[in-house]
Amino acid sequence: MPRGARRRTAWAALLSLTASLLVACGSGSDAGGDLTAEPVTLRFTWWGGDDRHKRTQQVIELFQKKHQNITIKGEFKEWNGYWDSLATTMAANDAPDVMQMDELYIASYAERGALLDLNEAKKHLDTGDFDQKALATGAIDGKQYGLPVGLGMYSIMVNLDLLAQYGIPVPDDTKWSWDDLKRIGEQVSKAGGGQVFGVQSPGINDTAGLSIRARQQGQAMFDAEGKVVLPQEIARDYWQYIADLAKSGIAAPPSVTVEKASAGLNQSATATRTAAFGLWWNTQLTALTAASGAKLKLLRLPGETQGKAPGAYYKPSMFWSVSSRSKHPAEAAAFVSFLANDEEAAKILLTERGVPANQKIRDAIAGQLKETDKAAKEYLDTVPVSDPPRITPNGASTVDAILKRHTEDVLFGRTTPDAAAASFIKEVQAEVDAAK
């Protein structure tokens, strides 16, 4: 054996040894088996704010009362730290049994074999009350890697107080276009005299704005195989639109926009009443109403009737997933079922994780909802949608970060919308390829 090859074999042997050690510790009990009566501890992790932590803890206590032998250890974090620590615990074969999972990451984890196919745990996990379209958002190749928790839809949130103050009528959102948004935004900016802007620049934090525009043209970001199929013109027009908003003063100056984007919901232009229109999740109405103290209303997305199809879709706010290496998959599934199907639990959680994707639960809590939650639910129930886009493919978890960087490059004039479009598509495709 030549020396190089021998060395390579030695490395391979060392690495496969570590790998087999990792796998060996992982084999657990059967997901379809009976629940054990032995004492069991499950680890459960989620991201979110204080309110969510309190409510989730209450639900955990409720579950433990009903299953005396099961202890649930909650681990909660902020969004950023959450993904870093999940990645490291996965690597250390120390992943929590039950995880809150996001659309951006679910394929990346599932296709690397880190998540349990929940169909295997059907015995303990009932999904009968879920809309099929919603369930499909957590499935890849027929395997259910995540159970959608809540549903959300993109909307334009408008500050009615500001429009009333400037004497500008609320636009008819059943047929308005992106140009209408620009035009009305300009009126607001003029009336606002540099203090209040028409539109909070979209597209800084996530790909929703771009994805919606593609969908309205009958296009998509990714095809079924996970290849990037976004046409370059659509991306170019999208960045041109954002650049126009900034240049014409309809949106705040670039550095303000960038600063607000990273400062969180309470510092956003909508929350600080410095922009009349903003692209938000319908379920954020409650939080933004509280933060702004203004009267906010959910409007349909612009351009929904001019294009080929509605861009709007149901997006699962998050999923419940179970680790494929969990030693107690049956118990973990039972806990997920409790979170998703139990009415008592639902009455504690309400819409904190979005309007419940479980239709029966959605009706069960209807009477308890606040006015803003009711408006969010009504939006979800009435606004036309088309099929959900393909789940973000394995490797493309960084797509939001790539989009953000390109948007910044365009806003600060470091590149043209056309060049940004070409480079964005190339880069996202490279990420998908690299993960294979």
Added chain:
Amino acid sequence: MSALDELRRLRHDGAQVRKRDNKAAFWFLAPWFAGLLLVTIGPVLASFGLGFTKYNLIQPPRFIGLDNFARIFTDERLHNALRVTFTYVLVSVPLQLACALGVALLLDRGLRGLAVYRSAFYLPSLLGSSVAIAVLWTQVFGTDGLVNRVLAFFGVEGRGWISDPDTALSTLIVLNVWTFGSPMIIFLAGLRQIPAVYYEAAAIDGASWRSRFWHITLPLLSPILFFNLVLQIIHAFQSFTQAFVVSGGTGGPSDSTMFYTLYLYQQGFGRFDMGYASALAWFLLLIIAAFTAINFWAAKYWVFYDD
């Protein structure tokens, strides 16, 4: 028994006692050695191995030879990260050392309440790379921050210092310069070592303050300066927290605060590419080693040892 035998016996006993003592010492040191092996050397070797693999943290690593190292030369975002990092190191370290030396010279002149000043200047060094200070920095340099309010008072219109790619890196450089306390303390100690007789002699000869500084202080302080230079350059190359917090972990806006270590971190934990991240870590080691070697080579020409 002869005296010689007696001496041999004594010597033998002594050796036994020493052996026992050593054994005890090794036992007491064992936890430290275990820590060194498990927490330092183990991971370092593992990362070297992982540098030759594709490893996504979940599936077993796959050997891919030198691909990760080859990618270093074609990765444009990495080249940008290198530019950012070199700018940061080459601008902030000299400025920081100049401030440290300047303040050390002032404090050396037996001021009243010296201890208070020393602590005050040293404080930022203790806090400088903490998350809290980085958060504070985003407030101070924000659009509605302190800096802009002061500027507004003088009628100058400010900007979003941290959210504008033209100025974001500069604010991080200012942050690093501001933490000049630890090299300053070392300078102060060095200044105290310079014998007063040299200055007395120079004063008698009528040397000006400036020429005393150039011909006595600086040469005698050069070993200390060298020490600080090497240390701070290594330190600056490894900067991470400030950029991570100020940019929300993105290295933005427009990758303008993308430090090498931040990029490495993003590759490992953001893109699940631990193989490439490991290769990057070893490449950084090479860069730092090269800089340190150059420093030591150049030291021959300007560092002056008194003894």
